[in-house]
Amino acid sequence: xxxxxxxxxxxxxxxxxxxxxxxxxxxxxxxxxxxxxxxxxxxxxxxxxxxxxxxxxxxxxxxxxxxxxxxxxxxxxxxxxxxxxxxxxxxxxxxxxxxxxxxxxxxxxxxxxxxxxxxxxxxxxxxxxxxxxxxxxxxxxxxxxxxxxxxxxxxxxxxxxxxxxxxxxxxxxxxxxxxxxxxxxxxxxxxxxxxxxxxxxxxxxxxxxxxxxxxxxxxxxxxxxxxxxxxxxxxxxxxxxxxxxxxxxxxxxxxxxxxxxxxxxxxxxxxxxxxxxxxxxxxxxxxxxxxxxxxxxxxxxxxxxxxxxxxxxxxxxxxxxxxxxxxxxxxxxxxxxxxxxxxxxxxxxxxxxxxxxxxxxxxxxxxxxxxxxxxxxxxxxxxxxxxxxxxxxxxxxxxxxxxxxxxxxxxxxxxxxxx
Amino acid sequence: xxxxxxxxxxxxxxxxxxxxxxxxxxxxxxxxxxxxxxxxxxxxxxxxxxxxxxxxxxxxxxxxxxxxxxxxxxxxxxxxx
Numbered sequence: 001x002x003x004x005x006x007x008x009x010x011x012x013x014x015x016x017x018x019x020x021x022x023x024x025x026x027x028x029x030x031x032x033x034x035x036x037x038x039x040x041x042x043x044x045x046x047x048x049x050x051x052x053x054x055x056x057x058x059x060x061x062x063x064x065x066x067x068x069x070x071x072x073x074x075x076x077x078x079x080x081x082x083x084x085x086x087x088x089x090x091x092x093x094x095x096x097x098x099x100x101x102x103x104x105x106x107x108x109x110x111x112x113x114x115x116x117x118x119x120x121x122x123x124x125x126x127x128x129x130x131x132x133x134x135x136x137x138x139x140x141x142x143x144x145x146x147x148x149x150x151x152x153x154x155x156x157x158x159x160x161x162x163x164x165x166x167x168x169x170x171x172x173x174x175x176x177x178x179x180x181x182x183x184x185x186x187x188x189x190x191x192x193x194x195x196x197x198x199x200x201x202x203x204x205x206x207x208x209x210x211x212x213x214x215x216x217x218x219x220x221x222x223x224x225x226x227x228x229x230x231x232x233x234x235x236x237x238x239x240x241x242x243x244x245x246x247x248x249x250x251x252x253x254x255x256x257x258x259x260x261x262x263x264x265x266x267x268x269x270x271x272x273x274x275x276x277x278x279x280x281x282x283x284x285x286x287x288x289x290x291x292x293x294x295x296x297x298x299x300x301x302x303x304x305x306x307x308x309x310x311x312x313x314x315x316x317x318x319x320x321x322x323x324x325x326x327x328x329x330x331x332x333x334x335x336x337x338x339x340x341x342x343x344x345x346x347x348x349x350x351x352x353x354x355x356x357x358x359x360x361x362x363x364x365x366x367x368x369x370x371x372x373x374x375x376x377x378x379x380x381x382x383x384x385x386x387x388x389x390x391x392x393x394x395x396x397x398x399x400x401x402x403x404x405x406x407x408x409x410x411x412x413x414x415x416x417x418x419x
Numbered sequence: 420x421x422x423x424x425x426x427x428x429x430x431x432x433x434x435x436x437x438x439x440x441x442x443x444x445x446x447x448x449x450x451x452x453x454x455x456x457x458x459x460x461x462x463x464x465x466x467x468x469x470x471x472x473x474x475x476x477x478x479x480x481x482x483x484x485x486x487x488x489x490x491x492x493x494x495x496x497x498x499x500x
Contacts, residue, residue, distance in 0.1 A: 068433035131465070134457040 007260075008180045009413065011253040012091025012241030013353050014083035016193075018054035018234050018340055022086065026350070027357045029339065030365040031386045036340050037217040037232050042197045049213045050206045052220050053197045054234035054341030072135055073148070074113030075195035079237035079346070080145035081152055084189055088153055091241040093187070096251040103155035104179070104188035105146045106172040107239055110165050110345030110400070111196045113140035118200050145193050145237075158185055163345070165400030166305075167264070168192045169238060170348030174262035174406055176242050186247045191349035193237030202233060208272065210309060218369050221342070223306030223335035224313045224381055226374035231307045234341025238349030240356075257356040258411040260393070261294070263287025267403030274311055274399065278318030284405035285323035285395065292393075292409045296324035299331050299409075300391040301364050303351045304379075305399050306335025307342050314376045316397065332389070334367040334382040348398035352408055355394045359412040362390045420493075424486055427466070431459055441483040449482075459485075467493055 015022065018036030019029030029036070036054040045051050056079070061070060064082050073081070084107060088094060093103075120136045138144060143161035150159050158179065164171045169192030176190035196202075205211050212220045212230040221232040248255055263284045267275040275281065289296055305316055321328040336354050337343075343350055358364055363386050370383035396408045421441070429436045434449055445451045451459070456479065460471045463485070469492040479485060 066433045068431060131461065134454045134461065138454065 006181050006183060007245040007258060008177050008242055009245050009248050009258050010240050010256040010356055011243045011248050012087040012093070013256060013356065014086030014090065014239045015236070015350055015353055016056055016059070016079045016083050017236040017343070017350055018056055021056065021060050023090070023353065026353070030336055030354055030357070031363055033366055033368045033385060034339055035217055035368060036234065037220050040197065043199050045202065048202060048206065050202050050211045051215055052212065052217055052232055053202070054232060055197055056235050072139065074116040074139040075235070076109050076113055076193045076237070077139060077145055077148050079195055079235070080107050080109070080193035080239070081148055083191065083193065083237040083239040084149040085152060087189055087239040087241050090254070091243070092251070092253055093241065098187065098251070100154045100156055102157045102186055103153065104157035104176065104185050105149050105155050105159045106162060106176045106188055106190040107145045107149055108161040108163050108168045108172050108192045108345060109142045109145055110163070110168050110192070110194050111201060112142035113144070114196055114198050114201055116140050118198050149189065155189070158188070164404035164406070165402055166342070166344050166347055167398040167400035167404040167406040168345030168348065169350070170352065170396065170398035170406035170408055171264055171404065173240060173242065173259070173349065173352055174264055174408055177259045177262050180242055180244050187241065187243040189239050189241055191237065191239035192345040194344040194346045195235045196344055197233050197235050205233065212308065221308045221338050222369050222371070223304065223308045223338055223367055224317070224374060224377040224379065225370050226372040228308040228310060228313060230309055231337070232341040234337070234343040236340070236343050236350060237346050238353050240349070240352060255413045255415065257359045257413045259408065260411045261288040261292025261409030262407070263289070263291055264404070264406045266405065269403055271403070272401050274315040275403070276315065278315045278322055280403070281316060281319035281397070281399065281405050282322035285319060285397065285407045288395065288407035288409050289323070294393060294409070297327045298393050299324065299327070299395050300389070301358060301394040302331055302333045303355050303394065303396040304333050304335045305397040306337055306367070308337065312399065317377045317379055320379060328379065330380055332364050332382045332387070333379045334365055336365050338367045338369055345400070348396065348406060351396050351398070352410070355396045355410050359391050359394055359410060362388055364389055364391070420489065421486055424482065424489065427462060428459065428482070431455070431462065439482060441481065441486065443482045444480060445482065463489060469493060
């Protein structure tokens with residue numbers, strides 16, 4: 001007799017984003033259509049072609065860290081640790097008799113502690129090698145988000161940093177989901193954090209011609225719009241607590257939604273250019289549908305990767321059409337990057353949280369600032385204002401340099417139906 | 420000089436200056452880890468314009484040891500001037 005696969009639910013969430021530093025503030029911002037994009041203040045960008053970014057302004061650290069702790073962290077570590085503590089507290093794990101030897105953490109990053117690396121470069125050039133901080137290496141490594149969170153939460157279980165550029169957050173959540181479903185783990189905090197609004201990162205992405213160079217924040221990150229011309233860098237972190245339904249039920253945990261499908265693959269085509277026909281991305285979506293055991297017609301909303309680059313949005317449109325057939329032109333689609341900018345690896349994590357909130361409240365966040373339709377991106381875009389609509393199953397896409405593709409599928413949690 | 424050192428340790432590690440005494444063990448009493456000790460020594464080097472060797476750092480146990488190193492090295496420097 002076949003046993004039914006274990007079910008995995010989301011029991012806690014934490015967010016640091018340009019439009020809110022708590023889950024509630026983030027969700028209010030998404031529903032209101034708040035644009036988090038503004039002139040760069042993190043450094044003097046006057047010599048840069050790129051002048052806009054979606055910064056986390058006035059990071060609220062007081063509730064989490066003593067002043068002396070700040071310098072032992074890089075910015076992406078602070079974001080990750082704050083989001084993880086929010087998620088942990090939210091899940092009620094702190095007051096549950098959970099075995100910390102089996103508490104896992106899969107929180108990664110696309111780029112890691114670039115801010116500290118740049119500062120070390122300056123110190124090296126100006127003051128010499130003997131003045132480089134001993135904290136440089138342990139605040140730069142990408143795995144230090146997961147490592148530091150483990151120390152904060154005494155989480156001694158499986159601890160990984162899955163790095164797949166801008167798919168890092170989605171892959172981390174997807175891999176954690178499969179790990180729990182397989183029975184190998186009971187609970188994992190998963191997500192990603194990125195803080196790359198730094199001179200080197202902005203210059204590097206600009207050199208690739210991947211970034212928007214205009215000066216109007218309201219026409220900068222405009223996914224699927226015919227006048228889109230590149231991404232806008234954002235920063236932040238998203239962490240979710242994934243848990244087996246058995247354990248979540250046993251400890252009466254709050255349940256935000258269920259994760260039911262995950263598909264990942266690689267274009268194996270180009271480091272930076274997406275597979276032109278959307279073929280591989282469509283297969284990632286199809287893999288996620290098979291994993292969930294559902295048909296594409298059951299998808300009620302897609303939170304697109306939608307970076308506002310010419311190539312991504314066209315390619316993602318093709319991929320959605322290939323994967324969903326005639327349902328592709330009917331299913332509502334939006335990109336919350338229109339509000340948050342592109343949080344790199346953290347993007348997939350905060351967008352997973354956006355999907356779970358959309359399911360819970362029956363609200364589709366909009367692609368804001370959309371104006372000019374592009375025939376190559378003729379999806380059923382939710383633009384302007386968020387829309388109320390009952391949702392049962394939603395899909396979130398994330399793709400990263402290196403050709404990494406990840407699709408996640410979430411389902412509304414109906415506690416009455418489960419009784 | 421002791422007050423300055425106490426202030427540096429206090430700010431670096433968030434420790435109440437009243438808890439920092441000459442015989443305080445850096446590791447066991449003040450809970451300063453190896454990286455923290457290295458960073459503190461770096462700040463001391465910059466503040467007092469002295470060099471603390473790896474050997475001296477490895478043998479460092481107490482706040483008093485640290486103070487002795489600073490005093491010895493700044494005295495040598497003064498004599499030279």
